Amino acid sequence: GQQLNQSPQSMFIQEGEDVSMNCTSSSIFNTWLWYKQDPGEGPVLLIALYKAGELTSNGRLTAQFGITRKDSFLNISASIPSDVGIYFCAGQLNAGNNRKLIWGLGTSLAVNP
Amino acid sequence: ETGVTQTPRHLVMGMTNKKSLKCEQHLGHNAMYWYKQSAKKPLELMFVYNFKEQTENNSVPSRFSPECPNSSHLFLHLHTLQPEDSALYLCASSQVQGSSYNSPLHFGNGTRLTVT
Numbered sequence: 001g002q003q004l005n006q007s008p009q010s011m012f013i014q015e016g017e018d019v020s021m022n023c024t025s026s027s028i029f030n031t032w033l034w035y036k037q038d039p040g041e042g043p044v045l046l047i048a049l050y051k052a053g054e055l056t057s058n059g060r061l062t063a064q065f066g067i068t069r070k071d072s073f074l075n076i077s078a079s080i081p082s083d084v085g086i087y088f089c090a091g092q093l094n095a096g097n098n099r100k101l102i103w104g105l106g107t108s109l110a111v112n113p
Numbered sequence: 114e115t116g117v118t119q120t121p122r123h124l125v126m127g128m129t130n131k132k133s134l135k136c137e138q139h140l141g142h143n144a145m146y147w148y149k150q151s152a153k154k155p156l157e158l159m160f161v162y163n164f165k166e167q168t169e170n171n172s173v174p175s176r177f178s179p180e181c182p183n184s185s186h187l188f189l190h191l192h193t194l195q196p197e198d199s200a201l202y203l204c205a206s207s208q209v210q211g212s213s214y215n216s217p218l219h220f221g222n223g224t225r226l227t228v229t
Contacts, residue, residue: 003155033217042117042203042220043156088156101218103155 006089006104013079014112021107022073023089031092032065032072033101038085046087047074081111116140117221119204125227126194134189134224136204144168144209145187146218147179150201162187163209194228201225 006023013019023032031050035043047058049065049072056063062075072091076083086106093100117138126132138145147159161169162181176198178190187204205218 041222042205043218044220045217048217090156101156101158105153105155 004089004091004102004104006107008107009105010108010110012110012112015079015081017079019076019079019083019109020073021087022071023091023104024071025091025102026070027091027093027102028069029091029093029102030069032063033090033092034061034063034072034074035088035090036085037088037106043088076109079109079111081113084109084111117204117206117219119202119221119224121224122222123225123227125229126191127229128194128196130194131190131192133191134202134204134226136187136189136221138185138187138204138206138219138221140206140208140219142206142208142216142219143184144207145181145184146205146207147187147189148203148205148220150203150223156203160189191226194226196228199226199228 004023004025033048034046036046037043046061047056047063049056049063052065052069053067054065060077064073066072072089086108088106089104090101120135144163146161149157149159158171159173160179164184165181176193180188201223203223204221207218208216
């Protein structure tokens with residue numbers, strides 16, 4: 001089935017560093033979502049993006065909906081140990097239908113205190 | 114309790130066993146979902162229920178049988194599973210308005226299933 005290309009696959013950084021990850025698709029999406037999954041837990045929504053060019057922040061997290069509508073990135077500034085986890089992007093082809101979410105494979109983030 | 118609760122957290126079963134996974138949501142949502150999460154694969158949507166009515170079945174083998182008795186409870190009945198069915202099974206819920214499934218998914222913490 002259709003799949004998003006999410007990169008990098010994994011990252012190992014020092015506490016305090018900034019992090020950037022992105023997702024690209026061959027299809028145009030109407031919605032981009034970023035989720036985080038902590039070890040042993042389910043994914044939790046971080047940021048939702050609904051318009052091309054939209055830039056949205058949630059604390060130290062900033063995500064953007066690419067102008068082409070085929071990509072999105074997530075930045076984390078001044079990382080801390082609790083940022084550890086797997087970050088997933090998900091795209092929606094049709095607005096209003098999360099039954100048709102396309103998921104990336106995740107970026108695994110490790111933070112060295 | 115708040116959120117989406119899944120039990121059990123871990124399950125080991127033989128290929129001839131019958132077991133059930135349970136999910137309960139305390140968010141007042143009207144749609145519930147089963148997802149399968151396997152290593153090196155994207156999240157796979159299995160089933161969707163809206164107000165107890167199944168609205169999505171993504172070609173899931175019949176050895177997985179969902180049940181949604183009301184909008185707060187969702188079960189996944191398992192029988193004669195295969196080792197490749199070992200995975201994390203995630204339940205989620207959301208609020209559906211009309212035909213719009215646009216509100217964010219809220220996930221439970223999953224059941225880690227191992228089929229031996």
